[in-house]
Amino acid sequence: MYWDLFKVFFRIGAFTIGGGLAMLPLIEADVVNRKKWITKEDFTDLLAATQTLPGVIAINIAVGVGYRLKGLKGALTAVAGAVIAPFFAILALALFFKSFRDNPVVERIFLGMRPVVVALIAVPVITTMRAIGLTVVTGFIAASSAMLIWLFGVSPVWVILAAGLGGYLWYRFDKYRNRRKGL
């Protein structure tokens, strides 16, 4: 199991170009769809948590998944797996960086890869929305938070905290209303 966890996150670390949320589709494909270690719903909650916390998103997800499965040792295993490939890749690059970057073949390959990376991040927008259930309310929350972050540069931290507070008040209000109805 530890070896499996290490392998999965090693692959994720090794094949994520661009970092950050670009790792998301890879992690979901392996952890939710292929290995079925956690459900799509749990994965979404985990994402919310990782976005609220500081730090590297991919590492946060590795810790979250590893911990959920195997506790502290699982978390450390997943992190080690995720970090090793990028670490050595950059170290190798630091040695002959200039020649790599100016290589026209490398540039052509990356011209083809970049739009694919963006497409891979676009897919979970739709699959996650469908998993949550698209209603007027959820659609509005999703669209307005995307706009706040993209257009107005609001930090995701504030958006998530505001939503959490909103959810809490909404829950209290529902409870209050139901109690009154009960009387």
Add this chain to the structure above:
Amino acid sequence: MIYLQLFLTFLKIGLFCFGGGYAMLSLIQDEVVGHHGWLTMQEFSDIVAISQMTPGPIAINTATYVGYTSSGGNILGSVMATLALIIPSVVLMILVSRFIIKYRENQTVQGIFRAIRPVVVGLIASAVLVMATPENFVDFRSYLLFSLAFLAAYFYKVHPILLMFLGGVAGFLMY
């Protein structure tokens, strides 16, 4: 004591960078270029370019690279910087995971997450919007690749790594 400095600086970056990825860049630049002068602005831009092309998150790539160059080409510098960056993630995520696992069935927590889940969709969507730049979409071929990759991933669940590999091959052949 360059190693201690590296460690403390990247610990700080790991602790105060919210939002990840591109959101982290300004803080990293402020520390590494502005405050410590470990990299020139030009070198920093190069690092951002490299992390677009190499595996791994931008912040990890920067930490590893800066650790190496600023310590005069010593791997120990890379190790210190990278470790320091990861430590806050590990500690905080474990605390939060504990909390989530313990209180998952709690009604109030459920209510809070009901509102947060759609926000996560918005966050991912904003990442797509932020990445839809002229550097990533140079001409109609980029849009073609984007559309094909999207359809293949959405309808046929083709594995992302295979798609990126195919994208690389297509880029090599087309440009």
